[in-house]
Amino acid sequence: MAELPAGGNWLSVPAPAKLNLMLHITGRRDDGYHNLQTLFQFIDHGDDLHFRLRNDGELTLTPAIEGVSFEDNLIIRAARLLQKKSEKTLGADIRLDKKLPMGGGLGGGSSDAATTLLALNQLWNLQLSLDELATLGLSLGADVPVFVRGEAAFAEGVGEILTPVPELAEPWYLVVCPQVHVNTGKIFSHKGLTRDTDPINIRTALKQGGRNDCQAIVSMLYPEVGNTLNLLNKFNLAKMTGTGACIFSSFGSEAEAISVSEQLPAEYVAFVAKGVNQSPAHKVLFRPS
Numbered sequence: 001m002a003e004l005p006a007g008g009n010w011l012s013v014p015a016p017a018k019l020n021l022m023l024h025i026t027g028r029r030d031d032g033y034h035n036l037q038t039l040f041q042f043i044d045h046g047d048d049l050h051f052r053l054r055n056d057g058e059l060t061l062t063p064a065i066e067g068v069s070f071e072d073n074l075i076i077r078a079a080r081l082l083q084k085k086s087e088k089t090l091g092a093d094i095r096l097d098k099k100l101p102m103g104g105g106l107g108g109g110s111s112d113a114a115t116t117l118l119a120l121n122q123l124w125n126l127q128l129s130l131d132e133l134a135t136l137g138l139s140l141g142a143d144v145p146v147f148v149r150g151e152a153a154f155a156e157g158v159g160e161i162l163t164p165v166p167e168l169a170e171p172w173y174l175v176v177c178p179q180v181h182v183n184t185g186k187i188f189s190h191k192g193l194t195r196d197t198d199p200i201n202i203r204t205a206l207k208q209g210g211r212n213d214c215q216a217i218v219s220m221l222y223p224e225v226g227n228t229l230n231l232l233n234k235f236n237l238a239k240m241t242g243t244g245a246c247i248f249s250s251f252g253s254e255a256e257a258i259s260v261s262e263q264l265p266a267e268y269v270a271f272v273a274k275g276v277n278q279s280p281a282h283k284v285l286f287r288p289s
């Protein structure tokens with residue numbers, strides 16, 4: 001990341017990735033969306049965003065994301081929602097240090113949106129509650145509310161009915177990112193998708209975990225995903241996050257995770273990160289003073 005331009009104070013806030021430790025699809029709703037049951041946990045790896053106040057109502061974002069227009073970028077969409085809500089003419093310069101792959105199931109876009117809502121709420125002194133920010137966030141994407149609330153959670157509905165699960169273990173993860181962009185809509189509309197898994201309760205989800213109902217279809221449509229799962233499974237149980245493409249495997253120590261990553265073929269893109277039940281964004285913004 002290039003140095004932040006001089007002048008003004010920059011507020012730097014991480015936008016962590018999430019993993020779906022299990023993902024069951026329990027039905028299809030009348031609006032075409034699917035009801036899910038999923039366990040969300042954050043990892044201490046993600047994008048970084050930097051915000052500087054402007055008093056002229058303008059928004060800038062540097063650098064742009066290739067293939068995503070300025071107004072479509074979830075960062076700008078989140079900022080616009082807050083501008084509308086506050087009826088104030090505040091603006092911001094925003095710098096994005098993008099590290100997460102797009103369409104990887106790591107929730108990078110949703111996390112960028114949530115970090116923007118949290119950071120600008122503070123920078124613009126809007127005093128919106130987490131409930132209000134989560135409701136605004138849901139209009140941007142089903143995964144935004146969990147990032148706004150910042151607690152590892154069991155999620156139901158399309159992901160907006162959240163029950164915190166602070167008791168989740170916080171292992172080290174090896175995350176491998178096959179270089180394909182999975183189209184979420186294509187997976188949910190596939191006729192072979194398992195979409196009638198019986199609902200389970202939180203206790204069962206925490207005790208037994210669960211599978212990812214999208215994994216079989218994604219592996220079939222994107223062979224790189226299936227191949228990566230097969231390879232990682234030789235070392236340790238591996239699972240896909242969200243609608244893919246990224247695969248993760250958990251370890252008791254950082255050293256074990258690194259050791260497996262070092263045994264992967266050189267062309268594999270992978271990183272090691274720690275599972276955390278509190279969002280790193282919350283750690284920065286709600287640090288006790």
Ligand SMILES: C[C@@](CO)(OP(=O)(O)O)[C@H](O)COP(=O)(O)OP(=O)(O)OC[C@H]1O[C@@H](n2ccc(N)nc2=O)[C@H](O)[C@@H]1O
Binds near residue numbers: 034035104140142143
């Ligand atoms: C399933 C998850 C789990 O985390 O996958 P990832 O995106 O993280 O991989 C998310 O909740 C994804 O939520 P979100 O990111 O909002 O989904 P979008 O890309 O907007 O969804 C694209 C399309 O998939 C379908 N869709 C999405 C979510 C859902 N619960 N049911 C659906 O049927 C809808 O047709 C929607 O138009």
Ligand SMILES: Nc1ncnc2c1ncn2[C@@H]1O[C@H](COP(=O)(O)OP(=O)(O)O)[C@@H](O)[C@H]1O
Binds near residue numbers: 072100105109110113
């Ligand atoms: N700031 C952003 N970061 C990533 N993706 C964005 C962003 N703004 C808009 N998008 C769009 O959202 C899509 C989903 O991105 P992302 O959240 O990273 O994937 P996933 O939901 O699979 O983890 C991207 O393909 C891109 O078109």
